[in-house]
Amino acid sequence: MQTTPHGAPPVKDRITRGTPVGFELVGVKKRALIQLMGSRLWGRFNPNHWDPVYAQETGLAAPIQTGEMSTAYLSEMCVNYLGENYYRNARMVCKYVSSTQANDVITTHGVVTAKEPKGDGFRFTIDIWAEDQDGQKKTVGQMEADVDV
């Protein structure tokens, strides 16, 4: 994937009307850092997300990353391929199927699974998921967006 000088979503690899079903997105990779998991904007309000003592008291093996963080990772991947089409008439569905613990390395994935004619363009459906270093899925979902509609 070609990147632009300042980190904006690359234009060259955007999903276009010619993109076929089966096209695979290159995702993003992040480490789940406890310092970020417990930041004020993210998980601090719920010690399940950052305090090992409280997490165990509530039946967790360790603090877990708030699912919204992996949604943000998936969102970043989708923006890289959909550009401005991500921000209008789009739909993002995520289900958190397993918890992410500190130091897990999360990689996002996506594959185009449907392409339906709509207006002058197409409605794309992309299966998206985030998995850890062992290949275990943490978040699964779908992204839908209009292209050239």
Added chain:
Amino acid sequence: MSVNSVPATDSLRPMTSVQVDQTREFVASLDEKSETYWDMVTIGDVLSRDLHLSAELVILYADAVEDFNPWYEGWLMNRWHMEGESPFGGAIVPPMLISHFVLSVQFDHTKPFAIGSIHTFHDTQIHKPVPVGSTVRIQTTAVDKFTKRDRRYVRHEVEVTDVEDATLYLSETRDILSL
């Protein structure tokens, strides 16, 4: 980490004894005031809060998930406040930022805080880009409470609109797992 022993407060990140004490005091303060989310919510409850999407808030969100897309930059170190640039003109808000804040509305901030609850699912419709600097009204309606595999869930429907002109930016279905 063994699930049979009590983990140390500083088992995941280094702390001094002062920091450990502060952490335990903070957690205790939450617990003393909390009730389960299940008990906090009644089907039909409608809650609403206004959220100002300042440039600093957007940067705080994006940096914590290492998303450095310049379309979100209405603030930069050294330059400080700026209009920003995006395909829609000025800087825009990552839509999932607002989705994240739905939680703060659903936990009625006039009631004891319900810690220990976990988001499990969302279905988000992104209608329009949200300009950095907007103030949005997040309205949530509790539409269902259900038990599934011995776990309790609360479902909400959400609408996010601009407080000035009522532009619909986002709508959503969201589930929370309650203790």
